[in-house]
Amino acid sequence: MKIETAALHAGYTPKSGEPRQIPIIQSTTFPYATSEEMGKLFDLEASGYFYTRLQNPTNDYVAAKIAAMEGGAAGMLTSSGQAANFYAVFNIATCGDHVISSSSIYGGTFNLFAVTMKKMGIDFTFVSPDCTEEELNAAFKPNTKAVFGETIANPALTVLNIPLFAKCAHAHGVPLIIDNTFPTPVNCRPIEWGADIVTHSTTKYIDGHAATVGGAIVDAGKFDWMAHKDKFPGLTTPDESYHGVVYAEKFGKEGAFITKCTAQLMRDFGSIQSPHNAYILNLGLESLAVRMPRYVENAQKVAEFLEANEMVTWVNYPGLPSNKYYELAKELMPNGTCGVISFGVKGGRKAAETFMKNLKLGSIETHVADAVTCVLHPASSTHRQMNDEELEAAGVGSDLIRLSVGLENVDDIIADLAQALDAAK
Numbered sequence: 001m002k003i004e005t006a007a008l009h010a011g012y013t014p015k016s017g018e019p020r021q022i023p024i025i026q027s028t029t030f031p032y033a034t035s036e037e038m039g040k041l042f043d044l045e046a047s048g049y050f051y052t053r054l055q056n057p058t059n060d061y062v063a064a065k066i067a068a069m070e071g072g073a074a075g076m077l078t079s080s081g082q083a084a085n086f087y088a089v090f091n092i093a094t095c096g097d098h099v100i101s102s103s104s105i106y107g108g109t110f111n112l113f114a115v116t117m118k119k120m121g122i123d124f125t126f127v128s129p130d131c132t133e134e135e136l137n138a139a140f141k142p143n144t145k146a147v148f149g150e151t152i153a154n155p156a157l158t159v160l161n162i163p164l165f166a167k168c169a170h171a172h173g174v175p176l177i178i179d180n181t182f183p184t185p186v187n188c189r190p191i192e193w194g195a196d197i198v199t200h201s202t203t204k205y206i207d208g209h210a211a212t213v214g215g216a217i218v219d220a221g222k223f224d225w226m227a228h229k230d231k232f233p234g235l236t237t238p239d240e241s242y243h244g245v246v247y248a249e250k251f252g253k254e255g256a257f258i259t260k261c262t263a264q265l266m267r268d269f270g271s272i273q274s275p276h277n278a279y280i281l282n283l284g285l286e287s288l289a290v291r292m293p294r295y296v297e298n299a300q301k302v303a304e305f306l307e308a309n310e311m312v313t314w315v316n317y318p319g320l321p322s323n324k325y326y327e328l329a330k331e332l333m334p335n336g337t338c339g340v341i342s343f344g345v346k347g348g349r350k351a352a353e354t355f356m357k358n359l360k361l362g363s364i365e366t367h368v369a370d371a372v373t374c375v376l377h378p379a380s381s382t383h384r385q386m387n388d389e390e391l392e393a394a395g396v397g398s399d400l401i402r403l404s405v406g407l408e409n410v411d412d413i414i415a416d417l418a419q420a421l422d423a424a425k
């Protein structure tokens with residue numbers, strides 16, 4: 001199936017007379033005729049549902065669809081993108097281990113790694129997304145268990161050289177985990193470029209309607225855990241908490257990662273997505289392949305407008321030929337990147353604040369990747385506790401506007417930006 005078709009048909013195939021739309025199985029539990037039958041499920045001897053914290057059919061339909069769209073072997077949903085990234089890393093790295101991450105990642109993920117997971121005994125080395133092969137290779141340690149990065153980073157909009165990061169990860173016998181939230185599988189399929197595990201904050205474009213917080217994890221099913229048996233004991237030695245199952249033996253390359261992540265991490269941490277949210281998520285997913293090209297088309301026109309506007313000092317959008325990542329983005333994402341742009345307003349903080357005050361259409365939100373255009377001035381909102389020097393050091397200057405271009409008629413978006421920029425003169 002091509003991506004447009006998979007967005008509609010993958011993961012759930014109704015039989016004669018069954019509902020066209022995926023059913024919402026809003027049930028915590030699933031009864032069985034005998035306890036022997038149920039026992040087989042607990043032993044992972046038979047597959048089936050028994051408790052929604054572990055698995056639910058509605059969630060599984062949607063996870064299977066996202067996995068198909070990413071070209072992966074298996075997938076699962078989580079309650080948020082934060083949970084997806086935590087699970088994806090913690091499924092293979094534990095206390096005493098080391099992980100390499102791009103330094104250009106979502107702020108929430110950076111805190112998760114640098115603060116919370118560090119407290120759990122996992123050590124992170126942050127490397128520039130623009131590092132050379134030598135610099136990346138130098139970051140590996142004997143206890144390195146994974147490499148992590150974002151295809152297009154939120155909010156810096158750096159583009160990761162996925163083939164290079166995959167090459168170095170594989171040369172050191174560890175998988176590459178890619179957060180593919182911004183391009184979505186419609187614009188980039190990291191597995192095709194060498195990634196082993198793909199994560200999403202489905203809260204963004206996949207839902208696309210600012211309706212549900214959610215996450216997803218997809219495993220390519222290509223990483224050979226058994227070939228690196230000593231590195232990944234969680235997958236290659238008996239799980240005493242699950243009747244001694246050896247995930248990589250019993251479920252193979254295709255099933256080991258997601259089965260362990262479900263049977264162990266979801267069981268113990270419980271960040272399950274509600275079936276109702278999964279249903280809403282799927283409604284957004286059905287039109288994702290139609291929406292993404294429109295985001296790209298609108299954002300490209302808006303970025304070109306901004307670049308030509310005298311009140312704009314700089315524009316960061318990988319679709320602009322002036323952008324540092326233009327060529328790499330074209331290679332990895334020939335159909336375009338995403339709808340998020342950042343730019344600087346001439347006159348700094350004061351002018352940026354006036355610009356924000358004068359917006360009539362653009363909605364002031366911390367959210368991005370919504371159907372509607374949303375705009376944020378970090379210096380006066382999310383980052384307001386920082387002074388100008390601290391903002392500069394964090395790469396979020398006081399003049400910076402983050403603009404998530406929506407699906408409105410692009411002329412209306414541009415007209416709104418034009419009048420707000422005029423007012424800031």
Ligand SMILES: *Cc1c(COP(=O)(O)O)cnc(C)c1O
Pocket residue numbers: 080081082083085106108109150153154179181182200201202203204213214215
């Ligand atoms: C928003 C976001 C997250 C966190 O996702 P939530 O659904 O908000 O928990 C992770 N990664 C990226 C790239 C994001 O944009």
